[in-house]
Amino acid sequence: MGKIAFVFSGQGAQYSGMGKELYEASPAARAVYDMADSVREGTSKQCFEGSAEELGRTVNTQPCVFTADLAAARAVLEKGITPDCVAGFSLGEIAALAFSKMLTDEEAFRLVCKRGELMDKAAAENPGAMAAVMKITPRQVEKICEKFDKTYPVNYNSPAQTVVATTSADAEAFCEAVKKEGGKAKLLAVSGAFHSPFMSQAAEGLAEYLENVDFSEPELPVYSDVTAKPYEGDYRALVRAQVESPVRWQSIIENMAADGVDTFIEVGVGKTLTGLIKRINAGVKAFKVETPDDIAALDI
Numbered sequence: 001m002g003k004i005a006f007v008f009s010g011q012g013a014q015y016s017g018m019g020k021e022l023y024e025a026s027p028a029a030r031a032v033y034d035m036a037d038s039v040r041e042g043t044s045k046q047c048f049e050g051s052a053e054e055l056g057r058t059v060n061t062q063p064c065v066f067t068a069d070l071a072a073a074r075a076v077l078e079k080g081i082t083p084d085c086v087a088g089f090s091l092g093e094i095a096a097l098a099f100s101k102m103l104t105d106e107e108a109f110r111l112v113c114k115r116g117e118l119m120d121k122a123a124a125e126n127p128g129a130m131a132a133v134m135k136i137t138p139r140q141v142e143k144i145c146e147k148f149d150k151t152y153p154v155n156y157n158s159p160a161q162t163v164v165a166t167t168s169a170d171a172e173a174f175c176e177a178v179k180k181e182g183g184k185a186k187l188l189a190v191s192g193a194f195h196s197p198f199m200s201q202a203a204e205g206l207a208e209y210l211e212n213v214d215f216s217e218p219e220l221p222v223y224s225d226v227t228a229k230p231y232e233g234d235y236r237a238l239v240r241a242q243v244e245s246p247v248r249w250q251s252i253i254e255n256m257a258a259d260g261v262d263t264f265i266e267v268g269v270g271k272t273l274t275g276l277i278k279r280i281n282a283g284v285k286a287f288k289v290e291t292p293d294d295i296a297a298l299d300i
Contacts, residue, residue, distance in 0.1 A: 002262030003084035004300065006076070006099065008069040008092030011062065012190070013270025014055045016289065018263070019068040020048045025292040027177060028078040029071035034183075035105050036067040040113055043067055058123060058191050062091045062116030069095040069268030072289050076267060077253065079295055085250050085261065087223035089273055090155075090195065091115065093242060100218040107213060112238075115202075116207050119243065122202035123192025130163050130190050131155070136183035138162045138250075144177050153249045154195035159280040165193035177184040195247055203244040210236040228252045234259070249273075253280045263300060265289055 025046070036043040040063055042120065047064045050138040054060055088096035091112060093254075098108035119268055128150075133141050138153065140163040145151045148170050155163035164175050164185075175185035192198065213236070221230035226241045228251035253276075264286045266273040271288040278286050289295055 002083065003256075003260045004263045004265065005256050005261045006073050006083040006086045006096070007266050007273050008073065008086070008088035008095040008099075008262055009028040009266055009268035009273055010089035010092045011065055012188075013272055014061050014065050014068075015269070016048070016050050016052065016055065016230070017176055018047050018064070018269050019071055021168055021291045021293075022071055022075050023048075026075040026078055028271050032067055032071040032074055032105065036063065036109055038109060039106060039109050056189075056191065058120040059116045062119070063109065063113050065091060065269055066095050066112040068290070070098055070105065070108075071158070072267035075292075075294055076265060076298075079298075081265070081298065081300060083220065083265070085223065085259070087256065088225075090100060090225065090242075090247055090248075092268065093222070093225055094239075095268070096222050097215075097218075097239075098100040100220050100222045102215050102218045102222065103213070111209070111213060112237045115206060115243065118202040118205040118209075119192060119194065119199060121205075122199050123194075126193075126198050126201065127168055128165055128193025128196070128198045129168045130188045130193055131166065131171060131185045132157075132173055133162050133164055133178050134160055134184045134186075136160070136178070136181055138181065140181055141178075144174070144181060148174055150197070152196045153246060154193075156250050157247075157275045158250055160279065161276070163188070163253065165196035165198060166201070168192075187241075193195065193299060195243070195245060197244060199244040203240050205241045206243055207236070210239060225249070225252070228255050236287055249276060250280050253277055257281050257284060263287075265298070
């Protein structure tokens with residue numbers, strides 16, 4: 001058997017009730033929620049009872065999804081399944097940093113709260129839009145982006161899906177340009193143009209916050225969204241850059257597979273990453289875990 005990777009889900013799949021079953025069934029998961037509540041009162045209540053509107057605000061989404069992600073990972077670990085490496089999509093990367101013990105759970109949670117606050121503020125002051133592009137290659141998407149001002153590929157999700165950040169004014173025209181090239185574009189219901197220069201203000205604020213955050217060496221490799229390779233060098237710079245840089249998810253999965261990973265477990269909310277992984281490499285196993293039944297069904 002090859003290596004196992006835990007991959008931590010990102011923003012977008014949040015829903016009211018997320019993580020409640022694991023909270024009730026797993027002492028390890030419950031401990032994560034209790035930690036979150038001790039730092040940010042009401043986090044568990046938001047996860048379990050929050051409205052779609054409330055959970056959709058970045059300042060709430062990020063701490064809530066972080067908590068659900070890390071709780072799921074700890075519940076899987078509690079059952080005796082240990083990963084060889086980890087990665088996280090966007091905010092999921094902060095949960096991966098906690099799991100690898102580069103930061104304590106509390107440090108990582110405080111970081112993700114600050115990250116959400118800064119990104120929420122940047123989105124309000126520098127609004128934009130995001131669109132998922134399908135059926136054409138990332139290179140084709142890049143060429144279309146070059147025809148527009150302030151339009152950037154920001155999530156390299158799979159060979160046939162790239163997410164783009166653009167201005168609200170150009171969003172519809174961009175989607176039409178994609179259609180003319182034989183692709184399909186769908187505007188996303190998001191509160192900001194993430195992982196792009198639209199977030200430069202948030203990145204600057206995060207850099208200032210990170211000056212007082214000390215990172216430990218990871219206990220297992222954490223693949224960076226920025227480099228698609230395990231964290232090395234200046235950890236603060238990578239965390240800062242991630243906010244305004246593309247998520248290179250396809251390259252992360254390809255590099256993990258090349259390094260011997262053949263089993264991926266998506267921990268947290270939804271199954272978006274599981275679907276992307278199967279499109280990137282049909283030869284690997286991919287599972288999602290967000291309930292006790294999901295853990296029981298793991299075939300490893």
